[in-house]
Amino acid sequence: MGMNAEADTAALRRGAAEPQGAAPVAGRNLLFLREEELRLAQDLLFFGYRDFTAVADQLLVELNMGRAHHRVLHFVGRRPGITVGDLLAILSITKQSLGRVLQPLVEDGYVVQTPGASDRRQRLLALTDKGAALERRLFERQRETIMRAYREAGPTAVEGFRRVMRGLMGNEARDLLKLLEDEPQDGGRRR
C-alpha cells in the first residue's frame, strides 16, 4: 500500500471544476482533493469532534464542570509537572481564562501546584489522586468512542487518521504534541 501522492497536479489543486456525479473511484489519483471531498472533510471534522466531546460532556455536567476543566485535567494528566506557561501554550488561551478554571480545580483538590525546583517562580501542575480518578472517568468515556472507531476502522485506517490529523496542525501544535509524546518523566524545559 503505497502512500504518498506527492505529485501535485496544479489543475486539481486549483479546484478546476471537476466532473461531479459519475466519478470513477478506481483511478484514485488525486481525486480525493476535489472540492466535494474537502467539504466532506469539514463535515467529518465537525460531526466527529462534536460527538467525541459530547460523551465526556454528559459526565462533566453532573460535576458542574465544563470542557475547559476537562482539557486541563487531560493535559496535566498527560504531562505531570507541566508549567502553567506550557499549559497555556497548549490550550491557546490566556492566563486569565485558565485561572478561572484552574483555581477551582486546585481548591477542590483535583490539581496540586508545587514550586519548580530549578525556578521557584514556576508552579508545576500535577493531578492529585482525586484528580487522576476523575480524569480517568472522563477518559473511559472517550476511550469507548475512540476504541470502537479504531477497532472498526482497523490499524491501517488508524495510521491514516493519525497522519491526516497531524497534517491539519500547524507547526507549533506539532511541536507541542511531541512534548506530550515524549517519555521523559520531567522533560528539562529550558527557558
Place this chain on the structure above:
Amino acid sequence: MGMNAEADTAALRRGAAEPQGAAPVAGRNLLFLREEELRLAQDLLFFGYRDFTAVADQLLVELNMGRAHHRVLHFVGRRPGITVGDLLAILSITKQSLGRVLQPLVEDGYVVQTPGASDRRQRLLALTDKGAALERRLFERQRETIMRAYREAGPTAVEGFRRVMRGLMGNEARDLLKLLEDEPQDGGRRR
C-alpha cells in the same frame, strides 16, 4: 532535573496495555488500541480541530462574526433549501441559539428564507450570492489546510481518516452526514 514522583506513577499506571475481548482483526495485533494510543488520539483531535478551525476564525473576526455564523453558512451552503429544524439537528443547538446567529445573517443579506412549497410553515434557508461569496472565502482558508494535510498523507491515509472520523460519530450524526452527501436537492447555487 528533579524527579517527579507523580509523573512516574502516572506513567506506570498508563503503561499496561489491555487488549479487549472483541474479536481480533484477522491476523493483526491490536497494539493501536493501547491506552497510550488512545490518549494520543485525544491529543490529535484536540490540536487538529483547534488549528483547523483557527484559520477561518481569523477572517471571521474581521467581519465581526463568530464560529457559529460560519457553521450556519457552511451547512446552508451544503444543503440549500434546508429547513430550520434540520439545521438545528445538525448543529445540536437550540432554536434560540440559532436565532441569535441566523437573524443577523438574514438581515445582512447573507441568507434568505423562503416559505416551503409543500409546508408553508417552513422557512427554507439558502445562501444569497453575498452569502455564498463569504462562505467561499471561509472555505478557501480551510481548504488550504485540508488540502495540505490530505496531500501529504496520501489517498490511503485519507481513506483511513474518513473511516475513523465516521466511527467517532454517533448513529444520528452518521444519518445527518448522509443527508449532506446526497445529491444536491436544488434550491440554489452550485459552483
Place this chain on the structure above:
DNA sequence: CTTATGGGTCAGCATCGTTGACACAAATGC
C-alpha cells in the same frame, strides 16, 4: 541594582450555549 519573566488577579466585555414561557400560522386529526 535593575530589568525581565513566570504567575496571579481584578474589572469589564463578547460570544454562544442553556431553560422556560409564550405567540402564531399552518398542517393534521377526528
Place this chain on the structure above:
DNA sequence: GCATTTGTGTCAACGATGCTGACCCATAAG
C-alpha cells in the same frame, strides 16, 4: 369544523468560556 400538533420566532435570564487592559508579587538574570 374545531381541536391539536408542528415549525418557527422571540423575550428574559442565566452560565461557561473566551478576550483585553492594568497592575502586583516573587524570583531569575544581567
